[in-house]
Amino acid sequence: MRLPELSKGASAFVECVENAQERDPIAQRLRDLGFVPGEPVRVVARAPWSGDPLLVQIGSTRFALRRAEALRVSVRINAEAVA
Amino acid sequence: MSAVPATTTPLRIALVGNPNCGKTALFNLLTGARQKVANYAGVTVERKEGRFVTPAGRKVQLLDLPGAYSFDSTSPDERVTHDVLMGRYPGEATPDLVVCVADATNLRLHLRFVLELKRMGRPVVLALNMMDAAKRRGVVVDVPKLELALGMRVVETVAVRRDGAQSLVALLDRVSVDGSHAADLDATPEQSADLHGAVRQILADAVMMPRATDARDDAIDSVVLHPVLGPLILAAVMFLVFQAVYSLGKPLTDSIGDGFDWLGGIAGAWLPEGPLRSLLTDGLLSGLGTVLGFLPEILVLFFFILVLEESGYLPRAAFLLDRMMVSVGLTGRSFIPLLSSFACAIPGVMGARSISDPRDRLATILVAPLMTCSARLPVYALLISAFIPHRTVLGFLNLQGLVLFTLYVAGIAGAMAVGWVMKHLRRDSGEHALLMELPSYRMPRARDVAIGLWERCTIFLKRLTGIILALTVIMWFVSTFPSPPAGATGPAIDYTIAGYLGRALQWPFAPLGFNWQMSLALIPAFAARETAVAALATVYAVAGGDSDVATLGHTLAQNFSVASALSLMVWFAFAPQCMSTLAVIRRETRSWGTVVISFGYMFVVAYAASFVTYQVARHFV
Numbered sequence: 001m002r003l004p005e006l007s008k009g010a011s012a013f014v015e016c017v018e019n020a021q022e023r024d025p026i027a028q029r030l031r032d033l034g035f036v037p038g039e040p041v042r043v044v045a046r047a048p049w050s051g052d053p054l055l056v057q058i059g060s061t062r063f064a065l066r067r068a069e070a071l072r073v074s075v076r077i078n079a080e081a082v083a
Numbered sequence: 084m085s086a087v088p089a090t091t092t093p094l095r096i097a098l099v100g101n102p103n104c105g106k107t108a109l110f111n112l113l114t115g116a117r118q119k120v121a122n123y124a125g126v127t128v129e130r131k132e133g134r135f136v137t138p139a140g141r142k143v144q145l146l147d148l149p150g151a152y153s154f155d156s157t158s159p160d161e162r163v164t165h166d167v168l169m170g171r172y173p174g175e176a177t178p179d180l181v182v183c184v185a186d187a188t189n190l191r192l193h194l195r196f197v198l199e200l201k202r203m204g205r206p207v208v209l210a211l212n213m214m215d216a217a218k219r220r221g222v223v224v225d226v227p228k229l230e231l232a233l234g235m236r237v238v239e240t241v242a243v244r245r246d247g248a249q250s251l252v253a254l255l256d257r258v259s260v261d262g263s264h265a266a267d268l269d270a271t272p273e274q275s276a277d278l279h280g281a282v283r284q285i286l287a288d289a290v291m292m293p294r295a296t297d298a299r300d301d302a303i304d305s306v307v308l309h310p311v312l313g314p315l316i317l318a319a320v321m322f323l324v325f326q327a328v329y330s331l332g333k334p335l336t337d338s339i340g341d342g343f344d345w346l347g348g349i350a351g352a353w354l355p356e357g358p359l360r361s362l363l364t365d366g367l368l369s370g371l372g373t374v375l376g377f378l379p380e381i382l383v384l385f386f387f388i389l390v391l392e393e394s395g396y397l398p399r400a401a402f403l404l405d406r407m408m409v410s411v412g413l414t415g416r417s418f419i420p421l422l423s424s425f426a427c428a429i430p431g432v433m434g435a436r437s438i439s440d441p442r443d444r445l446a447t448i449l450v451a452p453l454m455t456c457s458a459r460l461p462v463y464a465l466l467i468s469a470f471i472p473h474r475t476v477l478g479f480l481n482l483q484g485l486v487l488f489t490l491y492v493a494g495i496a497g498a499m500a501v502g503w504v505m506k507h508l509r510r511d512s513g514e515h516a517l518l519m520e521l522p523s524y525r526m527p528r529a530r531d532v533a534i535g536l537w538e539r540c541t542i543f544l545k546r547l548t549g550i551i552l553a554l555t556v557i558m559w560f561v562s563t564f565p566s567p568p569a570g571a572t573g574p575a576i577d578y579t580i581a582g583y584l585g586r587a588l589q590w591p592f593a594p595l596g597f598n599w600q601m602s603l604a605l606i607p608a609f610a611a612r613e614t615a616v617a618a619l620a621t622v623y624a625v626a627g628g629d630s631d632v633a634t635l636g637h638t639l640a641q642n643f644s645v646a647s648a649l650s651l652m653v654w655f656a657f658a659p660q661c662m663s664t665l666a667v668i669r670r671e672t673r674s675w676g677t678v679v680i681s682f683g684y685m686f687v688v689a690y691a692a693s694f695v696t697y698q699v700a701r702h703f704v
Contacts, residue, residue, distance in 0.1 A: 026516045032153035033518070034192055036279045044301075045308035045402075053405050053415070053517055055308060059191030060296060062304075062521040064402045064415070069516055 003065075003073040004054060006043045012075035014039045014058075020072060027072050034058045035073050093134065093142035094255065095176055099164055099200065100184035101193050102150035103522040105212040108242035108531075109184055110147040113252070139256040146178060152192075153199060158439035168205055180258055181207045182251070187217035187224060187239070188297070188523065190290060194282045197233060208236040208258075210251050215241045216523070221293040228289035243528060300523050307396070313403050320396075324387040325491075332380030339379070343372025358563070366559030366621060371552065378544075381457040382536055384426045389535040392419070393527035398519060405517060411499040412506030414438060415517060417447040421498070424454035426539075428664045432671055440515045446505055448668060449681055450498040452660035455491045458612040459655050463487055465616050469636030470648040486652075493656045497688065554607045554614050558621045581622060595654065595690070596647035596697035605654075611661050650697035657689035 006012055017035050019027045035041070035058060044062060045055040052067040100106045114133025131147035148167055149160035163172065170177030183200050185193035200207055211217075211224060230237045238254050241247030286292070306312055347368040354360035391397050397419050405415025413421075416438045424431030431451040438444040455463075471483045562581035584606070585599030592602045600622050608615035616635075623638045639648070659665075659682045669678045 020514070026514065026518070028155055029152070029516070029518055032155055032195070034195070034279065039279075045304060046310065047308075047403060047406055048310040048314050050406050053402060055304070055402060055521065057296065060189045060292075061192045062300075064398075064405065064517055064519040064521060066405070066409075066517045068514055069518060 001075055001077070003041065003043070003056065003070040003075050004051075004067050006041075006075060008043050008046060010077075011040055011042045012077050013037075014041050015074040015076050017072050018074065024072075026069055030069070030072060033063060034061065041073070041075060093144040094258070095144050095146070095179045096255070097146045097148050097168060097178035097181050098184060099148045099168065099181060100150060100212075101152055101186070101189075101196050103520060104150070104184045104186045104189075104193060105242045106147065106150065106184040109210065109212060109240060109248060109251075110145065111534075112242050112245075112248050113143075114145055137252050137256045141256055143255060146175075151196065153196060154203075160436075160439065168200075168203060179206070180255075181205050182210055183207050184210045184212050184240075186213050187211045187222060188213055188220055190222075190224075190286060190292075191282065194233075194285060195278045197235075198278045198281055201233065201235065208238065208251075208254060209233060210238055210240045210248075212240045212242055214239040215244065216297075216525075220297055221291075223291040225289045225291075229285065232285045232289055297523055303524050304399070304521075307399050308402065313399075317400055317403055320391070320400075324384070324391075327387065328380050328383045332383045335379035336376040339376040340372060343368050343375070347372075361563060362556070362559055366555055367552075371555060371617070376461070378540070380460060381426055382540060384457060385536060385539045386532065388423060388426065389532045390527045393525070393531060395522050395524045397422070398521045401519065402521060410503075412446055412502035413450070414440070414443040414447075414515070416443065416519060417450075420447050420451055421454055424451040424456060427456050427458065428452040428454070428660050429667050432664065432667045435671070442509070443515055445672065445677065446502055448672060448677070449505065449684075450501050452664055452681070452685065453494045453498040453501065453657065455494045455656065456612070456660075458661065461613045461616040462608075462655050463490055463652060465619075465636055465639070466648045466652050469640045470645050490652055490656050493653070493692075497657055501684065501688075554611065555617050555621065558607055558614075558618045562622050594697070595693040596644065596650045596701070597654075598643050598647065601643065601647070601651055608655075609659070609662060611663070612655065615655075644701075646697050646700035649700045650693045653696040654689050654693040657685055657692050659685040659689070 001012070003012075014035050014037055016037055017027050017030045039058060042057040043054055044057050047053050047055075053064045054067070054070055056063050056065050056070065098106050098110055110131065110133065114135050133145045133147070135143055135145065137143060146167070148164040151158075151161040151164045154161060154165045166172040167175045168178065168181060181200065183197050185197055197207070197209055209229075211226075214224075217224070224239075226237050226239065236254055238250040240251050307316055347364045350363050350368065351360065354363065388397075391400075401415040401418040403415075404418050408415050408417055417435070419437065420431045420434035422431075423434050428451050431454065432448050435444050435447045435451065438447055467483050467486055471486050474482050476482050476485065558581070560580075561584065562579050564579060567578040581603055582599070585603035588602035588605070589597065589599040592605070597605075600619060603622065604615040604618040607618045619639065620635050623635060623642075665678050665682060668681055669675060672678075
């Protein structure tokens with residue numbers, strides 16, 4: 001499941017961040033900001049109308065991510081299954 | 084580790100940290116520097132240095148480095164920070180000691196950067212900032228354990244409290260002066276490839292966190308970012324801000340104008356008739372007085388921008404508007420620089436530095452001058468009061484206010500159109516990330532807002548006493564000399580240098596409906612827009628009228644048509660920005676090409692829009 005599919009307010013755990021292309025600075029930045037396997041993540045809000053960008057809570061920090069950025073993050077509801 | 088004797092070579096310390104860690108506030112607290120404290124990711128983008136002396140007499144030279152999330156994927160800011168730390172930045176001495184600032188409420192993110200810094204092998208001490216907020220949230224940090232785990236000294240700070248940096252200063256007194264790794268407890272830190280894993284381990288050992296977020300942030304965000312309420316609140320906030328600029332600023336402006344009239348009257352009564360009296364009353368007092376009158380409105384606007392920025396609301400507004408901004412080739416991050424541009428394009432263009440993406444940044448810089456800056460207000464205010472009747476339309480709208488609103492909207496619509504055109508012209512259509520941190524809400528502090536306002540005030544007064552003063556005197560000179568020959572019949576000003584210059588300029592601007600006085604006023608307006616009013620005041624005051632705004636408006640109304648006035652307002656809505664803005668664009672982009680494009684497109688748009696306005700209005704008004 002991808003991060004944008006997560007419903008508002010629901011919590012999940014990061015599975016991985018995938019590179020959109022060979023060298024992907026955006027994916028790298030997401031990992032630096034804490035989108036690493038096993039990290040709890042939550043969609044706090046969505047922007048009006050299109051729902052893009054979304055506001056994501058990771059750790060104690062809130063980041064506004066556009067849909068295309070958030071699509072790189074795959075998540076899982078169940079914590080146990082994440083390595 | 085005894086007290087350090089006073090030395091002549093100061094200890095060089097660099098402050099680093101993630102954006103929003105309160106680094107700038109700590110810098111202000113330590114050095115007393117007058118610098119803007121903001122709550123928006125990446126606002127600390129300039130080189131900032133300060134000095135202070137510790138109680139033990141040690142001199143410290145403090146460098147405030149740009150905020151950074153990591154050094155792996157480098158933005159320009161992060162590259163600067165990295166290079167300075169490593170002593171590779173040209174012209175920068177390697178810091179003796181690095182003080183890493185981390186937000187104690189946000190350690191999950193900020194400790195990763197601490198570890199990355201540690202890996203670079205520089206001597207680091209950690210300042211756990213915002214300890215007051217952390218304690219309020221129930222965060223408990225076991226400092227000795229944290230020191231052991233990180234292998235560095237850790238002190239607690241509260242940058243927003245007067246005595247909040249005592250422990251840090253005390254530590255600086257103890258660090259050995261040769262800049263060796265005295266700050267390190269462990270000379271060979273564990274080299275961990277998995278920094279996030281290491282952070283988790285450290286947090287588990289040394290920090291107790293009852294919950295990840297502040298309940299207050301959750302509550303505010305659920306309202307402010309609500310899909311329906313959010314945009315309504317944003318619209319209401321913007322409306323109130325601009326409303327306040329007029330209802331609070333205007334009365335002050337009027338009283339300043341009255342004060343200068345009174346001064347002019349006194350000077351007129353005391354000084355003998357002659358060039359000196361003319362220079363003082365017609366030149367300085369009427370010109371400068373008119374311009375100074377707009378200081379209150381500028382300050383009211385900046386007051387609201389500072390309060391919104393400090394509170395953490397502005398990044399939320401950027402979040403709400405991102406989608407719309409993207410559709411016109413900008414980014415949500417453009418919102419803050421563009422909002423500042425309503426006060427003045429210069430802080431707007433400089434604020435675009437917080438946009439790390441070069442393409443988005445350039446687009447923002449190019450459209451920022453289209454926002455109606457406060458320097459245009461004097462021109463609008465004068466022309467509207469002189470030419471637009473004071474009456475109510477559609478039952479509740481003030482026609483004068485409506486015209487002003489339309490001019491603001493014209494600027495915004497122009498910016499959107501230009502952004503949209505640029506979006507379709509440029510070749511680079513790749514993905515450009517938003518990835519913006521929304522910081523915790525906090526109460527704006529009166530002291531920080533006051534410092535920010537004082538900065539604005541001094542910038543304005545410097546301009547007033549520098550460039551505007553000089554131009555006012557020049558305008559007075561060219562519109563006074565040479566005197567008309569004996570037996571001349573026309574108004575005296577027709578024979579002056581101004582008369583000739585204005586008539587020479589008139590032919591390219593005649594299709595826009597400008598008379599020669601208006602054309603002449605465009606010259607000083609290019610140096611500083613608000614001087615157009617001063618120039619008109621000077622030209623017409625010399626030509627025989629009185630000099631305050633109301634009589635000037637009356638004089639103008641007798642000398643040109645409503646169509647010309649509308650055309651002049653439209654010209655000011657789009658015309659190439661003042662020289663200082665162009666100079667700042669050159670400095671910020673390091674490209675004359677951008678300056679030429681910026682000047683060129685605005686000139687074309689302004690000329691075309693004024694031409695259409697005049698030709699249409701001529702037939703209807």
